[in-house]
Amino acid sequence: MSTIAETAHRGQARRRVRIDGWRWGGRIFLLFMLLYTTLPMIWMLITSIKSGFAALQFPPQWWPDQPTLASYQKLLDPQNSVGQDFLRFFWNSLFVSTATTVLSVIVAVPAAYAFSRFTFPGRNFLFFAVLLRNMFPAVIFLVPLFILMRAIGLVNTHGSLILTYLTFGLPLAIWLLKGFYDNIPVQLEQAARIDGATRFQAFVLIVMPLSAPGIIATAIYSFIGAWNEYIYAYTFLSKNDQLTLPVGIQRFFSENTTDFPGLMAASFMMSVPVVVLFLVLQRYFVRALTEGAVKH
Amino acid sequence: MTILTGKAEAPRRLLVRSGVLRKTWDHRADYAYVLPAIAVMLIVIAYPIYYTIELSFFNTPPGLQLRDKIFVGLDNYTAILKSPVFWTVTSNTLIWTIGSTFVSFVLGFASALALHRDFAGRAILRAVLIIPWVISAVAASYIWKWIYHSDVGIIGAVLVSLGLTDRPPNFIDSVSTVLPSLIVVNIWREFPFAMIMMMAGLQTVPDQLLRAAKVDGANAWQRFWHVTFPHVRNVSTVTILLLAVANFNSFIIPWIMTGGGPSNASHIWITHIYELAFGRQRWGVASAYSVLLFLILMSFGYFYVRALSGNERKDGSE
Numbered sequence: 309m310s311t312i313a314e315t316a317h318r319g320q321a322r323r324r325v326r327i328d329g330w331r332w333g334g335r336i337f338l339l340f341m342l343l344y345t346t347l348p349m350i351w352m353l354i355t356s357i358k359s360g361f362a363a364l365q366f367p368p369q370w371w372p373d374q375p376t377l378a379s380y381q382k383l384l385d386p387q388n389s390v391g392q393d394f395l396r397f398f399w400n401s402l403f404v405s406t407a408t409t410v411l412s413v414i415v416a417v418p419a420a421y422a423f424s425r426f427t428f429p430g431r432n433f434l435f436f437a438v439l440l441r442n443m444f445p446a447v448i449f450l451v452p453l454f455i456l457m458r459a460i461g462l463v464n465t466h467g468s469l470i471l472t473y474l475t476f477g478l479p480l481a482i483w484l485l486k487g488f489y490d491n492i493p494v495q496l497e498q499a500a501r502i503d504g505a506t507r508f509q510a511f512v513l514i515v516m517p518l519s520a521p522g523i524i525a526t527a528i529y530s531f532i533g534a535w536n537e538y539i540y541a542y543t544f545l546s547k548n549d550q551l552t553l554p555v556g557i558q559r560f561f562s563e564n565t566t567d568f569p570g571l572m573a574a575s576f577m578m579s580v581p582v583v584v585l586f587l588v589l590q591r592y593f594v595r596a597l598t599e600g601a602v603k604h
Numbered sequence: 605m606t607i608l609t610g611k612a613e614a615p616r617r618l619l620v621r622s623g624v625l626r627k628t629w630d631h632r633a634d635y636a637y638v639l640p641a642i643a644v645m646l647i648v649i650a651y652p653i654y655y656t657i658e659l660s661f662f663n664t665p666p667g668l669q670l671r672d673k674i675f676v677g678l679d680n681y682t683a684i685l686k687s688p689v690f691w692t693v694t695s696n697t698l699i700w701t702i703g704s705t706f707v708s709f710v711l712g713f714a715s716a717l718a719l720h721r722d723f724a725g726r727a728i729l730r731a732v733l734i735i736p737w738v739i740s741a742v743a744a745s746y747i748w749k750w751i752y753h754s755d756v757g758i759i760g761a762v763l764v765s766l767g768l769t770d771r772p773p774n775f776i777d778s779v780s781t782v783l784p785s786l787i788v789v790n791i792w793r794e795f796p797f798a799m800i801m802m803m804a805g806l807q808t809v810p811d812q813l814l815r816a817a818k819v820d821g822a823n824a825w826q827r828f829w830h831v832t833f834p835h836v837r838n839v840s841t842v843t844i845l846l847l848a849v850a851n852f853n854s855f856i857i858p859w860i861m862t863g864g865g866p867s868n869a870s871h872i873w874i875t876h877i878y879e880l881a882f883g884r885q886r887w888g889v890a891s892a893y894s895v896l897l898f899l900i901l902m903s904f905g906y907f908y909v910r911a912l913s914g915n916e917r918k919d920g921s922e
Contacts, residue, residue: 330824331721334717334718334721335718337714337715337718338715338718338719338729341711341715341733341795342729342732342733344792345732345733345735345736345792346732348736348744348747348748348751348792349735349736349739349747351747351750351751351758352743352747352750355750363756364755364756365756366755366756366761366772367761367764367765368756368758368761414640415640415641415644416641418636418637418638418640418641419637419638419640419641421637422634422635422637422638423638426631426634426637427631428627428628428631428634428635429624429627429628429631430628434638434642436909437645438641438645439905439908439909439912440902440905440908440909441645441649442846442849443849443853443901443904443905443908444853444898444901445852445853445855445874445897446855447853447855447874447877447878447881447894447897448652448653448656448894448897448898449648449649449652449653449656450878450881450882451655451656451659451881451887451890451891451894452651452652452653452655452656452659453648453652454668455655455668455670456647456651456652456655458668471647471648472648474644474648475645475648475649478641478644478645479645482641507633532738535740536739536740536741536742538740538741538742538855538856539855539856539878543882553740554740554742554743557742557743557746558742558860561746568750571746571750572746572747572750575740575742575743575746575747576743578739578740578742578743579738579739579740579743582738582739582740583735583738583739586734586735586738587731590731590734594734594800594803594804
């Protein structure tokens with residue numbers, strides 16, 4: 309009797325050990341991923357507080373002897389020529405990204421609503437055209453858009469960027485928002501219609517407020533996409549005072565390739581706005597992104 | 605009814621008779637919602653596609669003097685296939701796309717599985733793991749370029765201090781190591797996407813089924829293979845396809861980190877097209893490349909749409 313109990317006990321213990329094995333395997337794996345993810349960013353931060361001279365020592369200093377915020381001061385100082393350029397790039401990025409976001413949302417909201425609710429002819433074809441757009445790289449469109457922008461006089465203006473950023477912002481926004489509208493019960497609108505609202509009123513007064521989280525998520529997505537966009541800005545803009553951050557930083561440091569602390573500080577500053585936006589609103593963001601792929 | 609319908613109403617009657625036109629007419633108000641979107645898409649997507657196809661049959665002089673373009677038929681296409689660079693670039697693209705996609709997916713899926721169970725700090729860990737995907741690829745390229753630096757790079761320094769090598773290796777300056785080194789950077793940026801998608805997929809796996817399988821004596825691997833995996837198969841397909849397309853279309857990381865060098869070892873299709881167009885001003889050849897790229901992506905797109913509609917069918921039956 310006691311042997312049976314003992315065996316059972318031992319078996320249970322063994323199973324627990326095995327389950328713990330999986331759990332520990334998972335934790336060790338996550339630790340590895342955490343290091344892989346964060347070490348490059350930590351090294352960026354450490355480099356950014358070194359002096360230019362300290363950054364070029366070998367072997368590298370794990371932690372600088374004399375940490376300094378000089379690189380950041382230089383970037384944020386409007387009296388300094390480096391700071392002047394950096395701040396101008398920053399505002400350019402902010403302007404272009406905000407304008408793209410606002411336009412994407414204004415155009416995408418009604419379109420996504422129509423794709424979700426109406427069954428007009430051509431609906432499926434149009435929606436798949438929208439989906440397929442996400443597959444094509446900027447490079448395919450670059451030559452003809454460059455010619456087009458030159459023809460209508462938009463090369464070297466932010467207008468060319470805002471218009472082209474809609475090529476990727478809009479399809480994505482429509483796709484994300486449609487997922488949200490699909491989840492809002494039609495009955496709510498029908499009730500409003502019975503109470504005498506027109507279809508457009510029901511859309512604006514009932515559906516729009518309910519889809520606010522989706523609109524926020526879509527807006528963040530457009531903003532991050534535009535903020536990080538490089539290839540159109542790199543091709544369409546040539547005047548120094550118009551550049552956006554990704555291109556500006558490149559121009560800026562190709563002249564002085566040894567200023568790695570400055571480059572790392574600039575990379576950090578460029579990442580701050582999008583990371584903060586993302587961290588604050590990531591719940592909506594992740595939900596919106598995955599809604600389309602794993603709908604119930 | 606027919607008696608009442610006069611001659612003046614004939615066009616209207618024609619619309620009413622034929623099904624599609626009638627439906628189109630009935631739904632005319634719906635189009636108002638999508639019209640702005642369609643207008644933008646026509647200008648910035650349909651027109652460029654048309655123009656690229658046209659340009660691929662022409663030779664244009666440098667500087668895009670379009671009045672002087674010369675029709676050359678399929679010459680641009682045959683020139684591509686005859687060029688030895690084409691095969692280098694194509695094999696680079698395959699290694700880059702398959703390597704990045706496979707490892708990103710495996711790491712992302714494994715992270716999603718490990719994060720699926722609740723534990724203290726899970727939300728923070730998840731948010732931190734996603735950050736590389738959010739920051740700009742330009743910033744990522746500079747960070748890693750600095751890490752790989754052949755004189756003062758941190759990885760080289762660690763290898764030297766461990767006594768594994770005498771001097772820091774030239775990760776991105778050497779033909780044999782450049783592509784794998786760039787793939788490591790790309791995976792760093794891409795695996796969070798797979799992780800997010802697979803986390804969402806894992807939430808659709810019913811807990812009861814997993815518990816039932818456990819009661820029936822299935823071990824962890826069997827539970828994963830027979831219960832979890834079938835439930836996330838569609839999400840996996842979509843995720844892999846989206847990753848493959850994104851990797852196939854990558855530009856920033858190879859362009860900024862190496863510009864395709866050394867000796868084309870890190871040139872992939874996209875960077876090669878860019879260089880042909882804006883570097884060497886061979887607009888016709890670049891356009892022909894773009895058309896080929898377009899066709900390849902259309903076939904990706906076919907599978908993508910099929911996988912997506914597979915999802916919807918499955919949902920409908922549930």
